[in-house]
């Protein structure tokens with residue numbers, strides 16, 4: 001019996017089919033690919049490209065996209081500091097469940113604060129792959145796919161990441177993607193790098209006995 005947060009007198013119930021059985025079934029290892037970066041840096045595009053590439057290899061992945069989750073699970077949260085922290089905490093916990101299910105979970109969120117990303121990493125230290133979309137603000141702003149930078153510059157949105165709200169780049173991450181000689185690689189090329197990393201680290205096969 002334990003107390004966790006505000007939950008008292010709670011018990012952990014173990015299921016007979018465990019993570020290793022699920023991984024064997026899927027012939028892959030559950031993990032979290034966490035994509036962080038500014039709005040417009042290409043996180044969602046990359047996430048979908050990785051998802052597609054893994055699918056074509058017969059590997060099961062699922063995308064948790066910040067914008068999408070804010071339509072449901074996180075619709076009670078805004079963009080102030082505490083809300084972003086709670087947003088990342090919840091998504092970290094959900095990603096952990098997906099990884100436990102044996103899936104390659106691709107989380108794509110701005111996740112601007114290092115401490116919040118580190119807290120998610122701490123949930124799954126051996127299978128957390130942080131991918132930094134290192135795109136200059138000018139590139140993201142020039143893209144402005146949703147017109148949000150324009151609104152932020154006009155003061156119609158306040159607390160917009162990169163404009164009047166902070167973004168803390170990773171000090172150390174597994175994969176950094178960005179411009180090469182001033183050119184942005186294609187989403188497929190970037191996804192290829194992530195998938196190669198997963199292959200090299202053995203996530204795309206189950207441990208053979």
Ligand SMILES: Nc1ncnc2c1ncn2[C@@H]1O[C@H](COP(=O)(O)OS(=O)(=O)O)[C@@H](OP(=O)(O)O)[C@H]1O
Nearest residue numbers: 039040066067079084087109110111112159160161
């Ligand atoms: N103030 C402010 N700052 C940043 N982003 C904003 C803001 N308001 C709305 N949006 C839209 O919300 C998307 C980011 O949601 P996230 O859940 O990824 O954000 S966070 O991780 O909690 O910071 C983000 O999506 P992406 O462009 O895909 O990053 C925006 O479309």
Ligand SMILES: Nc1ncnc2c1ncn2[C@@H]1O[C@H](COP(=O)(O)OP(=O)(O)O)[C@@H](O)[C@H]1O
Nearest residue numbers: 039040041042043044045143145184185186187
């Ligand atoms: N590798 C890329 N090269 C060129 N344009 C890209 C690339 N990745 C994404 N884009 C474009 O940039 C814009 C923002 O991409 P998106 O994936 O929505 O970013 P984010 O999820 O970080 O906000 C979109 O118009 C998208 O088509």
